[in-house]
Amino acid sequence: MVPRPFRLRQVRRETSDTFTLELEPADSAEGFCFRAGQFNMLYVFGVGEIPISISGNPANPRVLTHTTREVGTVTKAMGKLRRGDVIGVRGPFGTPWPIEQAEGADVVIVAGGIGLAPLRSALYHLLAQRDRYGKIVLLYGTRTPGDILYRRELQRWRAQFDLEVHITVDRALSGWRGNVGVVTSLIPRAPFDARNTVALVCGPEIMMRFAVLELQRRGVPPSHIYVSLERNMKCGVGVCGHCQLAPFFVCKDGPVFSYDKVQHLLEKREI
Amino acid sequence: MPQSGAEGKKRFVLLASQFQQLFDALKRLGYQIIAPTLLDGAIVYERVESVNELPVGFSDEQRAGVYRLKRRGDRAFFGYAVGPRSWKHYLYPPRQRLWQAKRDGDGGFRVIPEQEQTPRYAFVGVRACELAAIAIQDKVFLNGQYRDEYYQRRRESALLIAVNCAYPAGNCFCSSVGTGPRVREGFDLAITEVLNGKSHLLVIEVGSERGAAVLEGVDVQIATEEQWQQAQQAVDSATRRILKRLDTTDLKELLYRHLDSPHWEAVAKRCLTCSNCTMVCPTCFCHTVEDITNLQGTVAERWRRWDSCFHIDFSYIHGSPVRVSEASRYRQWITHKLASWQDQFGMLGCVGCGRCITWCPVGIDITEEIRALRRSEEGRVAPTVPKEESDANT
Numbered sequence: 001m002v003p004r005p006f007r008l009r010q011v012r013r014e015t016s017d018t019f020t021l022e023l024e025p026a027d028s029a030e031g032f033c034f035r036a037g038q039f040n041m042l043y044v045f046g047v048g049e050i051p052i053s054i055s056g057n058p059a060n061p062r063v064l065t066h067t068t069r070e071v072g073t074v075t076k077a078m079g080k081l082r083r084g085d086v087i088g089v090r091g092p093f094g095t096p097w098p099i100e101q102a103e104g105a106d107v108v109i110v111a112g113g114i115g116l117a118p119l120r121s122a123l124y125h126l127l128a129q130r131d132r133y134g135k136i137v138l139l140y141g142t143r144t145p146g147d148i149l150y151r152r153e154l155q156r157w158r159a160q161f162d163l164e165v166h167i168t169v170d171r172a173l174s175g176w177r178g179n180v181g182v183v184t185s186l187i188p189r190a191p192f193d194a195r196n197t198v199a200l201v202c203g204p205e206i207m208m209r210f211a212v213l214e215l216q217r218r219g220v221p222p223s224h225i226y227v228s229l230e231r232n233m234k235c236g237v238g239v240c241g242h243c244q245l246a247p248f249f250v251c252k253d254g255p256v257f258s259y260d261k262v263q264h265l266l267e268k269r270e271i
Numbered sequence: 272m273p274q275s276g277a278e279g280k281k282r283f284v285l286l287a288s289q290f291q292q293l294f295d296a297l298k299r300l301g302y303q304i305i306a307p308t309l310l311d312g313a314i315v316y317e318r319v320e321s322v323n324e325l326p327v328g329f330s331d332e333q334r335a336g337v338y339r340l341k342r343r344g345d346r347a348f349f350g351y352a353v354g355p356r357s358w359k360h361y362l363y364p365p366r367q368r369l370w371q372a373k374r375d376g377d378g379g380f381r382v383i384p385e386q387e388q389t390p391r392y393a394f395v396g397v398r399a400c401e402l403a404a405i406a407i408q409d410k411v412f413l414n415g416q417y418r419d420e421y422y423q424r425r426r427e428s429a430l431l432i433a434v435n436c437a438y439p440a441g442n443c444f445c446s447s448v449g450t451g452p453r454v455r456e457g458f459d460l461a462i463t464e465v466l467n468g469k470s471h472l473l474v475i476e477v478g479s480e481r482g483a484a485v486l487e488g489v490d491v492q493i494a495t496e497e498q499w500q501q502a503q504q505a506v507d508s509a510t511r512r513i514l515k516r517l518d519t520t521d522l523k524e525l526l527y528r529h530l531d532s533p534h535w536e537a538v539a540k541r542c543l544t545c546s547n548c549t550m551v552c553p554t555c556f557c558h559t560v561e562d563i564t565n566l567q568g569t570v571a572e573r574w575r576r577w578d579s580c581f582h583i584d585f586s587y588i589h590g591s592p593v594r595v596s597e598a599s600r601y602r603q604w605i606t607h608k609l610a611s612w613q614d615q616f617g618m619l620g621c622v623g624c625g626r627c628i629t630w631c632p633v634g635i636d637i638t639e640e641i642r643a644l645r646r647s648e649e650g651r652v653a654p655t656v657p658k659e660e661s662d663a664n665t
Binding site: 001002003004005007026043045046047048049071072084085086088230231232234235237238239240241242244246247249252268269270271 | 369370372374377378379380381382384411412415416417419527530531556557558559560562563564568571573575578580585586587588589590592593594595596598599603606607610611614615
């Protein structure tokens with residue numbers, strides 16, 4: 001399976017170490033269809049290929065959007081790309097967020113750091129179909145106020161009356177008047193009906209474990225809690241073996257799992 | 272080839288002295304012959320032209336961490352078990368280019384899919400456990416949502432000439448996992464070598480039209496009932512000589528119960544995480560990819576290369592690998608082989624060929640480790656050193 005070339009329409013700096021790429025197909029006018037929660041394998045010419053979740057609007061196939069953090073060889077090379085440059089795309093891969101199944105229920109989104117990126121795709125869908133859902137709550141935690149992604153969008157959403165946005169930071173700096181503490185601390189007082197809620201969780205694995213505990217404490221059953229997992233991936237189609245989590249290939253059986261499927265595994269060390 | 276009667280249906284016999292005819296027929300049909308041959312003190316599968324390149328008169332002694340060639344004192348073509356190389360070396364090569372990309376003038380690039388001339392192999396000497404291993408890799412590469420075209424091309428053009436095992440080695444346990452030693456399906460031709468005093472015959476079963484076509488140009492006779500029975504006896508005696516056992520009862524449940532077992536630490540004290548077991552395993556399919564460029568940076572290539580779950584960077588995600596400890600990596604390997612493989616592909620990932628035991632430099636024995644887990648459930652203390660390891664250095 002070979003990568004398809006996509007041209008960079010725009011590179012936007014989000015924070016000091018994150019950026020968003022807006023891409024369009026370089027080979028044809030055919031757009032890119034995906035479902036919120038899926039990911040692509042992104043290839044930088046001669047450098048390498050990595051899995052990155054899609055953070056754009058699933059209703060807009062003309063633009064493919066990825067937000068990523070500069071942490072490794074490929075993401076650092078990606079951060080140096082400019083408008084007009086071309087990267088390779090294979091995908092979309094993996095399971096989506098269960099946004100259709102969540103219709104009629106409250107939706108709680110718990111995001112940690114860059115984990116907001118794949119959840120933004122879900123938010124676009126939820127807001128576009130707003131009347132099909134009960135309460136929608138976004139709980140978002142970052143390290144510092146400077147690490148908050150999609151700042152303007154969050155401000156706009158926060159001003160809407162049909163979406164609750166709560167943000168917290170691990171370390172406040174002067175001028176921050178919001179919450180301080182881990183994102184899990186927002187769960188006990190978030191307004192949702194635990195008996196009729198679907199929770200979507202993405203962030204560092206340790207954060208997800210504690211977020212799930214808090215959600216369960218509120219009464220959300222594990223089968224209504226969905227997590228998006230990260231593992232090493234080379235192929236995206238379940239043959240390279242790198243992303244195995246006991247019986248699962250995270251690339252094709254995930255990355256989105258209902259928590260009751262993976263709970264017993266995430267409680268094991270180094271699995 | 273004579274027409275086969277109802278009695279000797281699809282069973283033929285070829286004199287050992289005329290075995291070369293079969294090789295010549297394969298070459299006439301355009302096959303590249305891959306067969307067992309001696310290389311660096313071991314029997315490996317390599318390209319050969321003549322039956323004289325087979326390890327005629329050789330046998331192999333195999334124990335945990337031990338592999339040694341021995342003279343048999345006869346002229347047997349197939350008087351040994353499996354060596355360090357498996358057929359996956361040819362169907363799923365250790366390194367394979369997947370595609371190239373060339374820079375355009377305007378910051379872009381063009382991807383050029385790999386246009387390899389697919390070799391048309393005839394594998395001679397495929398054992399029953401190896402046919403099972405090929406069937407497993409078929410499932411991995413061809414039966415999922417994604418079909419691996421590189422594997423598919425090689426697999427579809429390959430002719431499989433199986434050989435029934437008459438001389439199993441010390442680490443063989445195919446009979447425990449139901450894959451051998453008798454060849455049952457998935458072959459084009461199947462040979463049983465019968466060597467009784469001065470009589471040296473090859474009894475040949477036909478498994479496919481393609482196999483039958485090869486015999487067209489070979490002086491085979493219809494096998495008599497006596498010859499057929501002699502062939503059966505050769506395999507029967509092999510079955511009796513397989514002494515190693517793997518109890519597969521509830522194997523998946525056993526391993527999933529033991530994810531937290533302290534036994535993995537005991538194995539980790541011996542395991543060097545060298546990855547030998549995964550390289551010699553005929554079913555291990557994990558690979559990584561390498562992206563390279565030419566010096567000018569105008570041409571890039573993607574290669575895939577066999578990888579191993581024993582390498583520390585195998586599970587790397589930003590910050591740290593998931594499986595840092597040696598214990599977690601051994602647990603991953605054996606749990607995948609014998610438990611999660613069943614969830615993923617509906618079958619065991621082990622065919623009982625014993626390669627991982629023979630080629631482990633410290634003689635870790637997959638069957639012993641399972642036995643140790645079972646013993647730990649009986650409340651007895653598992654030995655930390657397998658029995659066979661103690662004489663590995665003699």
